[in-house]
Amino acid sequence: MRQAVLVEPKHIEFREVEAPKASDLKEHQVLLNIKRIGICGSEIHSYHGCHPATSYPVVQGHEYSGVVVATGTAVTICKSGDVVTARPQLVCGKCKPCKRGEYNICEELKVQAFQANGAAQDFFVVDDDRIAVLPKDMPLDYGAMIEPVAVGAHATVRGGDLKGKNVIVSGAGTIGNLVAQFAKARGAKQVLITDVSDFRLEMARKCGIANTLNVAKTPFKEGVKSIFGDEGFQAAFEVAGVESSICSLMECIEKGSTIVVVAVFDKDPSLSMFYLGEHELKLNGTMMYRHEDYLTAVDMVSSGSIHLEPLISNRFLFEQYDEAYKFIDENRATSMKIIIKL
Ligand SMILES: NC(=O)c1ccc[n+]([C@@H]2O[C@H](COP(=O)([O-])OP(=O)(O)OC[C@H]3O[C@@H](n4cnc5c(N)ncnc54)[C@H](O)[C@@H]3O)[C@@H](O)[C@H]2O)c1
Ligand SMILES: [Zn+2]
Ligand SMILES: [Zn+2]
Structure with missing residues (x-):
């Protein structure tokens, strides 16, 4: 499968790597075929080498939508063919904030695309507790914008x-x-x-x-x-x-x-x-979101209470990841959300 790696600031390398296998999924894991990725302001900082908490090389992409390809044996939240998005937060589950249910401020929080690899590749594995299933009629672009909506x-x-x-x-x-x-x-x-x-x-x-x-x-x-x-x-x-x-x-x-x-x-x-x-x-x-915010975000977008179309400035193909960043740099004043299509 294709993978886009930010090997150092301003340098995205496209690699051909082995795709995760359905047969290797743990019981609570879900294999996704990534369809859309939104580029966010913090990733622009990482691209330019001015995001203090980014470690390189890193696979970017934490605002995404994808189609479920396979599920682990204990997964009930979604099934093959569902269109979903997922929270990019990796948390410890053991610290005091986690125990209070405030895992968005986990002491060991790692955010995928910054301190862990994100979804800028054809296939991606996530744990089922971070998945939000999208309504069938929700455009894939909107699915990739649930993350900022949840903020x-x-x-x-x-x-x-x-x-x-x-x-x-x-x-x-x-x-x-x-x-x-x-x-x-x-x-x-x-x-x-x-x-x-x-x-x-x-x-x-x-x-x-x-x-x-x-x-x-x-x-x-x-x-x-x-x-x-x-x-x-x-x-x-x-x-x-x-x-x-x-x-x-x-x-x-x-x-x-x-x-x-x-x-x-x-x-x-x-x-x-x-x-x-x-x-x-x-x-x-305020720090990111918790799962209930993702679910609220999905509901509000699908009911039409939150309007997303005017926010999408441009769309680029996966191979054009670099061009997308160049476009953002050249059109700062007149661009908002950029979507990558896989
Ligand atoms: N707390 C969180 O969980 C969380 C999550 C995501 C992003 N953020 C942060 O939220 C901020 C906004 O993100 P964004 O992607 O919309 O960034 P952005 O840079 O696109 O938006 C900032 C806006 O502020 C405007 N601005 C500049 N000076 C101003 C002034 N004096 N008065 C009013 N507006 C002014 C800019 O013109 C710009 O439109 C960033 O700092 C980002 O890092 C926080
Ligand atoms: Zn973001
Ligand atoms: Zn924790």
Whole structure:
């Protein structure tokens, strides 16, 4: 079978390797024929050699959909021919977070495509507890996007009950867009998404987020006031990874509210701890997702509550993996999700 290996930054090598055999499957393993892979922002960092937790050589691909080819003897979740996706998290099951059921923050967490090999190959073996079966009519491309959708599902759970609240999502990349769509789907009164890119805000509007604000053109406070008036906002998500963004959210959010920090900051921001204390603000982290978030993501996409089509910028063939990265580099401002077709 074909396998794409990122042997070192900016160098993808295509190898012909032996495919895993159905006869070698352990009882809880599933053999998949990989069909689609989404490229995510963190993988772009790995490609450029600036993802601190990537070890090379590595097989990328952690957002994928595939068809079940064979199952181990104890597998009941899926059968041959089913279209599925799977979580890329390898966890220990023994540490305290794992024992509490919070395995997304396992002390020994390894994420496939970063600290373990991912699915950028024709066939791939996964454990059945990480599998989510996709509805028959779900496009394979959408199946490969369940992973980022699940990030939105989990982040919005970390934001507490959003019903009836005005919500701001700062940053309208793929993740911010999906967080905003989830906030709306979870009953927020109004959702405002901000960015410095009109293109990204246009994509958000195409996905049904009506309130958008370009903070490079209109000051944050003024823009928020023009949309929420005196109501203000009661929950926020920082998905830009920018100091001015988290500071604006902290300064303007209603006292006692929660801000979820979704973005990975390259550089730690300088925040007013005095302000945080005085306003009884809650800053919540969020880390990937758990299985229930995958299942929610599948339901929300298949019911049409979450729109994915506008987010897909381009599709490339497996042999064009390198070209896909070049396309991303050359079209940063006007591209979102890139899908690899096998
Ligand atoms: N917590 C998690 O589990 C998790 C999972 C996946 C990704 N992430 C992180 O989420 C972040 C977003 O991911 P993405 O793929 O959407 O990235 P992205 O780079 O596509 O999106 C970030 C967006 O923020 C915008 N931005 C820049 N300055 C801004 C400002 N001052 N105000 C508002 N927006 C501004 C950018 O224009 C861009 O559109 C990344 O940091 C990523 O690493 C976290
Ligand atoms: Zn991802
Ligand atoms: Zn663990």
